[in-house]
Amino acid sequence: MAKLILSLEGSVIREVPLDKERIMIGRKASNDIQIENLAVSGEHACIVTILDDSFLEDLGSTNGTLVNGSAIKKHILQNNDVIEIGKYKMKYIEPVVAHKAGQTSVEDFEKTMVLRGSAGARAPAAQKGSADTRAFPAASAKPAPAGSGAAAAPAAAARPGEAAPMAAIQLLTGANAGRELELTKNLTTLGKPGVQVAVITRRPQGYFITHVEGANLPIVNGKRLDAQATRLNDHDVIELAGVKMEFFIKT
Amino acid sequence: MIDLSAAIEIASATHTGMVRSHNEDTIAADAEIGLAVLADGMGGYNAGEIASGIAVTLITAEMKKVLAQRPAADLSDAEAQLLIGEYAAKANAAIFQAAQTQPQYSGMGTTLVMALWYDNRMGVGHIGDSRLYRLRGETLEQVTRDHSLLQEQIDSGMISKADARFSQNKNLVTRAVGIDPDVETEINSYAVQPGDIYLLCSDGLSDMVADEDIELTLSSLKANLALAAEQLVQQANDNGGRDNVSVVLVRIVKDFPARTGWWEKLKSWFR
Numbered sequence: 001m002a003k004l005i006l007s008l009e010g011s012v013i014r015e016v017p018l019d020k021e022r023i024m025i026g027r028k029a030s031n032d033i034q035i036e037n038l039a040v041s042g043e044h045a046c047i048v049t050i051l052d053d054s055f056l057e058d059l060g061s062t063n064g065t066l067v068n069g070s071a072i073k074k075h076i077l078q079n080n081d082v083i084e085i086g087k088y089k090m091k092y093i094e095p096v097v098a099h100k101a102g103q104t105s106v107e108d109f110e111k112t113m114v115l116r117g118s119a120g121a122r123a124p125a126a127q128k129g130s131a132d133t134r135a136f137p138a139a140s141a142k143p144a145p146a147g148s149g150a151a152a153a154p155a156a157a158a159r160p161g162e163a164a165p166m167a168a169i170q171l172l173t174g175a176n177a178g179r180e181l182e183l184t185k186n187l188t189t190l191g192k193p194g195v196q197v198a199v200i201t202r203r204p205q206g207y208f209i210t211h212v213e214g215a216n217l218p219i220v221n222g223k224r225l226d227a228q229a230t231r232l233n234d235h236d237v238i239e240l241a242g243v244k245m246e247f248f249i250k251t
Numbered sequence: 252m253i254d255l256s257a258a259i260e261i262a263s264a265t266h267t268g269m270v271r272s273h274n275e276d277t278i279a280a281d282a283e284i285g286l287a288v289l290a291d292g293m294g295g296y297n298a299g300e301i302a303s304g305i306a307v308t309l310i311t312a313e314m315k316k317v318l319a320q321r322p323a324a325d326l327s328d329a330e331a332q333l334l335i336g337e338y339a340a341k342a343n344a345a346i347f348q349a350a351q352t353q354p355q356y357s358g359m360g361t362t363l364v365m366a367l368w369y370d371n372r373m374g375v376g377h378i379g380d381s382r383l384y385r386l387r388g389e390t391l392e393q394v395t396r397d398h399s400l401l402q403e404q405i406d407s408g409m410i411s412k413a414d415a416r417f418s419q420n421k422n423l424v425t426r427a428v429g430i431d432p433d434v435e436t437e438i439n440s441y442a443v444q445p446g447d448i449y450l451l452c453s454d455g456l457s458d459m460v461a462d463e464d465i466e467l468t469l470s471s472l473k474a475n476l477a478l479a480a481e482q483l484v485q486q487a488n489d490n491g492g493r494d495n496v497s498v499v500l501v502r503i504v505k506d507f508p509a510r511t512g513w514w515e516k517l518k519s520w521f522r
Contacts, residue, residue: 048409051400052419055409076414112293112380112454112494114360114430115400115423186464186486189471197474201482203489213474 039086269492275299285368294359331374346429391466398426455494
């Protein structure tokens with residue numbers, strides 16, 4: 001189960017488990033998390049939890065709700081997010097789902113499963129993985145081990161090439177000789193469409209050049225490429241559609 | 252029969268990915284009859300690939316038989332939609348039955364996305380979270396809408412599209428082939444244009460590679476479809492390859508109108 005760690009000016013006040021679908025935060029006594037402070041609105045914010053996801057929503061509060069320093073209206077909570085309401089801070093800790101011993105292997109992680117019936121009605125059963133596992137027994141086997149969050153969730157966060165150093169192409173001949181082209185994208189195409197085109201791909205392992213179209217294949221350091229991707233090294237000279245250019249790693 | 256292979260070009264790639272031990276995706280495409288099918292199986296042991304295999308094999312074989320009698324290019328929207336619905340239902344029945352009668356297949360199922368090209372149009376049927384995208388000009392658009400919990404959350408405004416990639420609930424589909432005795436296939440028809448590129452993919456691509464990167468890859472490599480397919484799979488794997496990755500790319504090379512003249516129709520009667 002996910003939880004919030006409530007603190008004021010650096011000292012921890014208490015832990016609040018997100019054990020209800022909807023947890024209200026505000027100044028009034030009716031809230032699940034009551035904060036008696038004039039900077040906090042009567043009903044300030046709420047957290048809705050569905051399966052393993054918790055959503056924080058500001059309920060039109062006067063002074064706003066911050067997550068990691070920026071104001072939000074609605075936010076899907078990630079492990080270690082810090083919510084700020086008035087002077088209070090709440091750290092969101094992701095649930096660590098215990099695997100049923102022996103039944104779960106790494107392979108079961110994140111497998112596609114069918115959710116039957118309405119989402120709301122099904123949710124508790126799916127999380128407990130108890131009675132209603134007829135559709136897919138693996139329904140309980142979706143752990144979110146602490147620390148794996150960053151690697152698991154955002155495919156976009158682990159963009160390829162972020163590990164690769166910056167590189168650029170400088171034209172050596174032709175009308176634009178001397179011009180430099182930074183390889184800022186994962187894919188950069190070079191050449192003339194319809195005549196000869198090659199693509200440079202940025203991958204975690206480095207930069208690769210591949211022939212895309214045209215009767216002639218590109219030449220690297222005087223050697224004609226085959227149809228396979230070829231790794232580029234610093235100061236390689238590429239010849240393409242009659243133009244020479246140099247590949248180099250930027251420091 | 253009319254051969255569509257002059258009008259459409261197809262390239263495909265499928266890969267186990269970097270984490271899974273086997274590939275439960277199945278793909279098939281046939282430019283002659285203008286058909287592409289992709290299924291992402293699920294269920295323990297090897298049942299996932301059995302389910303996706305049954306769906307794809309059954310649909311392609313049956314479609315081939317029917318379209319040999321009745322060329323796809325001549326179909327109307329209603330006829331194409333009927334065919335898609337009929338064979339998706341047959342695949343559902345076959346998988347459901349196998350799962351019911353053989354304990355090792357119990358609980359297996361699969362997602363499905365299929366497209367049929369006819370008369371300058373395309374019929375699309377899908378169930379689950381396998382997708383069809385269209386690149387027209389430089390713009391990529393998602394044509395199908397997932398049958399998943401996450402999509403329902405996006406639709407109800409609970410989570411924004413931009414936040415969706417951080418969701419932990421990506422893997423829950425609300426519809427699948429072979430789980431229940433009946434299944435509802437979502438079927439739509441669209442006009443196609445020469446130059447369009449269609450992408451059928453499993454969630455192993457769409458979860459691992461952002462839409463902008465798919466768009467960049469397709470628009471910069473559209474001259475070389477096979478390379479584009481390979482490149483997409485490679486990007487998914489470079490990003491972690493947490494699931495099987497499959498892509499089918501279809502390029503509309505030129506128009507393929509139905510034969511409308513009376514003489515053409517008469518001629519086809521006597522063949």
